[in-house]
Amino acid sequence: MKHIAIGILGAATLGVMASSASASTLDDVKAKGFIQCGVSTGLAGFSAPDDKGDWQGIDADFCRAVAAAVFGDASKVKFTPLSAKERFTALQSGEIDILSRNTTWTINRDTALGLNFIGVTYYDGQGFMINAKKLPGVNSALQLSGAAVCVQSGTTTELNLADYFKSNKMEYNPVVFEKLEEVNAAYDAGRCDVYTTDQSGLYGIRLTLAAPADHVVLPEIISKEPLGPAVRQGDDQWYHIVKWTYFALLQAEELGITKANVEEMKASDSPEIKRVLGQEADTKIGTDLGVSNDWVVNIVKAVGNYGELFERNVGSGSPLKIARGINALWTKGGLQYAPPIR
Amino acid sequence: MASQEILREEPSRGSFVNDPKVRSLFFQAVVVVLLVAGVWWIAQNVIANLTRLHIASGFGFLKGRAGFDISESAIAYSSDSTYGRAIVVGLINTIIVAVVGIITATIIGFIIGIGRLSQNWLIRKICTVYVEVFRNIPPLLVIFFWYSGVLAVLPPPRDSINLPFSSFLNQRGFYFPRAVWGDGSWLIFVALLVGIAMAWFVARKAHQRQMATGQQFPVFWTSAALIVGLPLLAYALSGFPLSFDYPKQSTFNLTGGFQVSPEFLSLYLALSCYTAAFIAEIVRAGIRGVSKGQTEAAAALGLRSGSILRLVVVPQAMRIVIPPLTSQYLNLTKNSSLAIAIGYPDLTATAGTVLNQTGQAVEGVLIMMAVYLILSLVTSAVMNVVNARMALVER
DSSP states (O other): HHHHHHHHHHHHHHHHHHHHHHOOOOHHHHTTEEEEEEEOOOTTBBBBTTTTTTTESHHHHHHHHHHHHSOOOOOOEEEEETTTTTTHHHHHTTSSSSEEEEEEEEOOHHHHOEEEEEEOEEEEOEEEEETTTTOOTOOGGGGGGGGGEEEEETTTHHHHHEEEEEEEETTEEEEEESSSHHHHHHHHHTTTEEEEEEEHHHHHHHSSEEEEEEEOOSSSOOOEEEEEEEETOOOHHHHHHHHHHHHHHHHHHHHOOHHHHHHTTTTTTTHHHHHHHHTTTTTHHHHHSSTTTTHHHHHHHHOOOHHHHHHTTTSSSSSTTOOOOGBBGGGGSSBBBOOOOO | HHHHHHHGGGGHHHHHOOHHHHHHHHHHHHHHHHHHHHHHHHHHHHHHHHHHHTOOOOGGGGGSSSSOOSSSSSSSSOOOOOOHHHHHHHHHHHHHHHHHHHHHHHHHHHHHHHTTTTSSHHHHHHHHHHHHHHTOHHHHHHIIIIIIIIISSSSSSGGOOTTTTEEEEEEEEEEEEEEOOOOTTHHHHHHHHHHHHHHHHHHHHHHHHHHHHHOOOHHHHHHHHHHHHHHHHHHHHHOEEEEEEHHHHHHEEEEEEEEEEHHHHHHHHHEEEEEHHHHHHHHHHHHTTSSSSHHHHHHTTTOHHHHIIIIIIHHHHHHHHHHHHHHHHHHHHGGGGGGGGGGGHHHHHHHHHHHHOOHHHHHHHHHHHHHHHHHHHHHHHHHHHHHHHHHHOOO
């Protein structure tokens, strides 16, 4: 009898494990009442907890924008800090609903990993940082042959690094860690000469070092790193909600709708602004998407438009002071461009 | 399967249902069927879900170009190598740290274990403190202690600590001259092998002679002379073919020579120290398990205390020591996966990176599980052979 009992118990356990079939992500999210958002374990400007333990940064605010669109309440987000290695499995397995974690969009991730990137919230490129005090003569990445390079494992950075040194016929010694804090600590302790990651990340990491002024970011950018949020494949509705939240942020900036003036803008004479803010008579834009018609109002009220988001987290309003550069709107010579909301 | 058996035995139904043997067979068969069905069902589920989520599956990815570099590798590896080779590099790194760790842990463990039974108060207490400290700290903390507490605070490469024989120690690791074997150096290795073979032969003959006549022969010194002397003689005869590649200061690091990374060092030291504490306790228990009468009888025969330990106590203690020692070796091998915390490229680290770059989590985890299982089974098998040879042969 004992054998049977064990057998049945085993079968029952397996049955429970396998029955996690998925309905639509929007229904799941609404049922549980919040969005589970995968972020980094702490990268200043993108996703890092502040002194009160609240997550701040472009990536964290993007999830708040989606929550504002879905619930009309930006606080209905729970954050899951993930290492570079954990991030895709967490999304694939359904542990998180959005991966908003300074992640580079590549074809392999779109196809073989079963993800859908929704767009590029930050155009970045990989760079190098060195301690100028310890290495006074070095002012170009091409002088780095023989150096020990600190890098985070499981990233496109790790692959670009190998390609760059190989194509320039230089030697290097990779010092690879799984977590960002471990890489930071090893670089700060002098375990390696060079730190490589996305250039925006280097500026953020420099602030956390013991003596930020000693470190310089070298001029070379060795790769394209379009960073953006991703969702699982196979749920077009959720994919559209997240994608159009991003476009709404851009569209709001383009139309001059800000956190401060969004209520006044509702009464604007411009048909385009009225349409975007859901003030047109019998509009179905929001409901067709699966959210309420004032979704853009909710987004902008909660986090501001894309420009405000950028300046607050990484631009002039932040310690990072990164210029808009190619992240400016297309109307100002940048790459940020949203298809029309109509 | 089970139902067929029942049908075949149909005629003797009355006694058959109550036959404990048949019942036991029946229930075992039911469990096997359920188990196989369960595993099959899980596999189908995984495949179906992966397809539904458009995630690549299968083991074809192992042949793809890895594209990332690994800091230390015992075999030729570059970013052009395959994912499969990257996993093998990690596996070899795991085996290296496990093997040297097991050897060192065993040596430290035996010394500490015997030290705990010493007559000398100070030695006894030092050994007790060692065991209590290392046995009661999680291994991950011991690794961090060596990595962040000891090796990271060493000076940078430019101010390396100079050690004898042109060796250097700095926060990037331990550097020592690498031997470069010139032409004709094969003679030295042959001489070494011959020396070892002759030493073994001498020891055997001496043992036989002592058994037959009671006369002793200075085996240790003869063996030492053979094992060291013969290669030295060959070295001189072949025209001194050995040279050394010394570590030199370059722009960033020391280059040349042989480099041992701080990641390897801290993992190796931490695993050795940690496991040695457990081995010490096993050794102490083993020695305590040998009846006191054995020691007294040996003393009555006029043996000195060193000889009593070596000839009488330890051989008997080994029978008690080896089985639990095996599980400590397995623990050490499995604990080596903690390397991931400090960036030593062991199997978990490289297979984890492959898993992440290809996104094939199920396959990656299956490979890791299978490899650790095989490693552990091989270790067990080897220790079982040793145990069988040591076991008491009853007449």
